[in-house]
Amino acid sequence: MSIGERIKFFRKQQTMTQVQLAERAGLSRSYLADVEGNRYNPSVDTLKSIAKALHIEAHQLLDEQWNDDPAGQPGPKPAFTSKEERDIAKDLERIMSDLESGEALAFHGEPIDEESKELLRISLENSMRLAKQMAKQKFTPKKYRRE
Incomplete structure (x- = not known):
């Protein structure tokens, strides 16, 4: 590819x-x-x-990683299912809206600028993806893993 x-x-x-x-x-x-x-x-x-x-x-x-899907299309190995992607997006939106509510402890009512908000969103998303990936690795039985 x-x-x-x-x-x-x-x-x-x-x-x-x-x-x-x-x-x-x-x-x-x-x-x-x-x-x-x-x-x-x-x-x-x-x-x-x-x-x-x-x-x-x-x-x-x-990366030149190949993973044939059932339709025979080569492509990068997908990290998450579409449901997991939606869950991450939904949780991320919930967290970001909570931060904007003014009740967030980290900012003590101070307004957060757009650049900081975007950096925080990216950092949170990466952390959530890493945590979900580690949980999948830890809790998926070996016989069901696709490696």
């Missing part, structure tokens, strides 16, 4: 349009389309900004 195909895979996994990803990564939509279509090879800095916009690590766009 090429870098462009992996970018498209992760973008679609998050139900994001090319326009949304391009805006978040600071790119033009047409350039992103050319990268996804393998017409351009993006620079390392461009890959970093795309990865950041997708809330993934840049190495995930470069």
Whole structure:
């Protein structure tokens, strides 16, 4: 799977349009389309900004891991099911709304700026994903693990 195909895979996994990803990564939509279509090879800095916009690590766009799904389509190994992704998103939204309510202990009623809020959201999401991944690894019986 090429870098462009992996970018498209992760973008679609998050139900994001090319326009949304391009805006978040600071790119033009047409350039992103050319990268996804393998017409351009993006620079390392461009890959970093795309990865950041997708809330993934840049190495995930470069890894050559293959996992054949039941339909026979190769692709990166999915970390979570769609239900688990929805649960993470729902919990994250609940936590962020609680922080904005003014009752959050960490901010003592002080307003939090948008940049700090986004950094906190990214950090929380990564922590939640790591915790869920560790729990799956620890509590899934060996006979049911897909490795």
